[in-house]
Amino acid sequence: MSADDYDRFADDYEAENATSLLNACYERPAVLDLVGDVQGRRILDAGCGSGPLAAELVARGADVTGFDGSPAMIDLARRRLGGTVPLTVHDLAEPLPYEDESYDVVVASLVLHYLEDWDGPLAELRRVLRPGGRLVASVNHPFAQVLNAPEDDYFKTRLYSEDVELNGQTTELTFWHRPLREVVRAVTDAGLDLRVLDEPGPSKDTPPELMPPRIASGERSAFFCFLFVVAERPGVVH
Ligand SMILES: C[S@@+](CC[C@H](N)C(=O)[O-])C[C@H]1O[C@@H](n2cnc3c(N)ncnc32)[C@H](O)[C@@H]1O
Numbered sequence: 419m420s421a422d423d424y425d426r427f428a429d430d431y432e433a434e435n436a437t438s439l440l441n442a443c444y445e446r447p448a449v450l451d452l453v454g455d456v457q458g459r460r461i462l463d464a465g466c467g468s469g470p471l472a473a474e475l476v477a478r479g480a481d482v483t484g485f486d487g488s489p490a491m492i493d494l495a496r497r498r499l500g501g502t503v504p505l506t507v508h509d510l511a512e513p514l515p516y517e518d519e520s521y522d523v524v525v526a527s528l529v530l531h532y533l534e535d536w537d538g539p540l541a542e543l544r545r546v547l548r549p550g551g552r553l554v555a556s557v558n559h560p561f562a563q564v565l566n567a568p569e570d571d572y573f574k575t576r577l578y579s580e581d582v583e584l585n586g587q588t589t590e591l592t593f594w595h596r597p598l599r600e601v602v603r604a605v606t607d608a609g610l611d612l613r614v615l616d617e618p619g620p621s622k623d624t625p626p627e628l629m630p631p632r633i634a635s636g637e638r639s640a641f642f643c644f645l646f647v648v649a650e651r652p653g654v655v656h
Pocket of ligand 1: 422424435464465466467468469470471485486487488491508509510511526527528529532533
């Protein structure tokens with residue numbers, strides 16, 4: 419799986435992302451909570467897809483820039499965001515086309531798990547953050563692999579695949595698994611201070627028909643799906 423793959427099912431993914439439990443009621447609200455007050459903040463949306471998070475950040479008063487590796491996803495984002503957000507087709511694995519220290523916040527929502535190497539991309543995300551600025555990232559939770567693929571080596575950074583159904587079509591998505599210690603190492607080696615590792619549950623606003631029954635009943639508060647990371651570029655806050 420890479421950004422190219424999103425070109426094949428951009429419309430179906432956008433539709434799924436708009437209303438699904440995992441995106442609309444869990445991942446996006448969790449990222450927005452972790453980002454906090456964005457009024458007047460300069461935010462880079464790395465791997466912005468069709469722009470649902472960018473749209474929400476703009477609505478909350480942020481000054482947002484976005485990029486994604488998939489031209490089809492960027493086309494959808496342009497349609498959604500009009501001229502409000504500068505958008506670029508760009509690969510997160512390559513050096514970023516942005517000035518040093520030009521953002522208060524970088525959001526990287528469900529994109530880093532497509533990359534084998536995090537060291538170069540995280541160094542670039544740190545470079546474009548101002549001192550005191552924060553990276554808010556979400557990735558597939560590594561412990562989900564322990565549950566879903568107990569025969570595979572949890573401690574190895576390796577590729578794995580999952581079948582996802584989009585609009586009645588089954589699509590194989592491929593991700594890079596990395597153990598939690600490797601997530602933490604990559605973040606800290608990039609010169610970022612780890613502030614939060616979070617495992618929230620779905621939003622309280624999740625429609626009842628989408629809420630997992632064991633969470634609705636109070637038996638559980640969350641499920642293994644995504645891991646949320648907040649890391650700060652150290653330095654003097656201007
Ligand atoms: C699961 S979608 C998430 C999109 C968006 N962040 C959201 O939350 O709605 C993953 C996105 O990452 C993009 N992507 C995958 N690999 C990438 C890469 N190497 N560079 C930039 N974007 C990439 C895909 O094109 C896709 O739009």
